[in-house]
Amino acid sequence: MTDHPRYTAPMPPGLRHQMRAGQHPARSVPCPHCGAKAHAPCVLRKTGRRLPQPHPQRVTDWARTTACCPECQVVPGTPCRTADGHEMPDHAVHDRRYQEAEETCA
Template sequence: MTLHAGAPMPESLRHGMRAKQHPARAVACPHCGAAAHRPCFLRKSGRILTSPHPQRVSAWAQAFACCPDCQVEPATPCHDEGRARTTVHARRCQEAEATAA
């Protein structure tokens, strides 16, 4: 069997690869600037990461899930007793992951 470098990937394989991607790829990464549906990368070396940055997971959870801790709706940032947080509560990430599964 001869493989060609420019041969297109079969759709069945391509779909299987997408199914394994973290659902946080649905949003752009605020840390490295990766576009939605593209993998995160290290800015200095350009190395592609297999997992999204925590900031991207937080942005995704904020966009798609309600927070069980502070009772905010999707797209609303989490808070601690009225003080804004830079990330979402861990339970909000769990809620988003449960919804995506």
Template sequence: MTIRAAAPMPETLRHFMRASQHPARAVACPHCCAHAHRPCVLRKTGRQLPEPHPQRVSAWAEATACCPECQVTPAVPCHEDGRARGTVHAGRYQEAEASAA
């Protein structure tokens, strides 16, 4: 039996094949622990979800965009009065979506 290694897919093809997916799938999901570029799943049943969890979208926005409200750079959590927020500001979502387009 011969085992063949698959040829690597060119990045240009990979980009067009993933174009229909939500850009938040580029990061791992902190809620269901789905790996990057894999769909989110329900933790009890393992059923794949058509849209990413809100926590994943928040993690994606934090990883890719600067926040116009609290003036932090990517990978730095949003804050209010020196305390970290649980989610990102709405303006950061808009910045992330604009940069993904």
């Protein structure tokens, strides 16, 4: 047993971001496909093997929550709309929204 104090100060967000620089930015949201928590890698559901890239559903959720859509003019968190104003099928987002999300995180 040691008498050294244990430091448990939270890590500053800037430092945390630098340490995660090699990861895909979509890991900042939970994965709806495999259930991986935020900042954890996606896994195969049957074997539990970690994947090098996030599931497409996770990337879609990340784009939806971080970027405005330049094509249908919706705010972050709102699903993309088709030309007639209905929500896109299967919670899809426009390709331009992916580009906007990547520019936002850079």
